[in-house]
Amino acid sequence: MTQGAAKRTVRVVAALIPQPGDDSRFLVQQRLPGGSRGLLWEFPGGKVEPGESEPEALARECREELDVRLLVGRRLWAGRHEYSDLTVELVLYIARLESGEPKTLGANALAWLTPAEMLALPFCEADIPPLEDLVAGRLGPLG
Numbered sequence: 001m002t003q004g005a006a007k008r009t010v011r012v013v014a015a016l017i018p019q020p021g022d023d024s025r026f027l028v029q030q031r032l033p034g035g036s037r038g039l040l041w042e043f044p045g046g047k048v049e050p051g052e053s054e055p056e057a058l059a060r061e062c063r064e065e066l067d068v069r070l071l072v073g074r075r076l077w078a079g080r081h082e083y084s085d086l087t088v089e090l091v092l093y094i095a096r097l098e099s100g101e102p103k104t105l106g107a108n109a110l111a112w113l114t115p116a117e118m119l120a121l122p123f124c125e126a127d128i129p130p131l132e133d134l135v136a137g138r139l140g141p142l143g
């Protein structure tokens with residue numbers, strides 16, 4: 001970053017989506033190579049646009065990036081992470097697939113993984129605290 005340039009802050013909404021028929025696994029995606037945090041893993045979602053609620057932003061991102069419809073549930077976790085290029089205010093929701101099979105439209109790869117399997121992957125740093133809470137059962141009921 002150029003000295004003196006302001007670091008951007010973005011509000012990012014992400015979804016914990018249980019696999020239909022197997023509530024122990026959740027959908028994760030690998031970011032495309034080349035860009036910021038290229039090839040790291042993350043939860044589906046993206047930036048909240050002006051005028052959107054968090055659930056609206058989450059439903060839109062998952063429609064655009066995965067071609068699925070979501071039923072967005074409870075807000076599970078919120079926190080802030082400072083990357084060298086960006087400050088991310090991350091909010092995690094539980095969400096169910098209403099229709100559609102996730103497609104790799106905006107990601108390098110998709111996978112249905114257990115929380116322990118996720119912790120073994122190179123994940124975006126902002127996701128580590130909620131992942132650790134998920135593994136420890138600290139996010140509360142996911143139903």
Ligand SMILES: Nc1nc2c([nH]c(=O)n2[C@@H]2O[C@H](COP(=O)(O)OP(=O)(O)OP(=O)(O)O)[C@@H](O)[C@H]2O)c(=O)[nH]1
Nearest residue numbers: 012014035036037042043044045046047088124126127
């Ligand atoms: N979707 C998503 N983004 C996350 C997660 N964790 C995390 O740090 N992020 C960061 O939050 C930002 C989300 O932006 P985005 O999904 O619209 O991705 P993008 O590549 O278009 O954004 P960019 O232009 O900042 O690189 C990215 O910088 C991404 O690295 C997560 O779990 N899900």
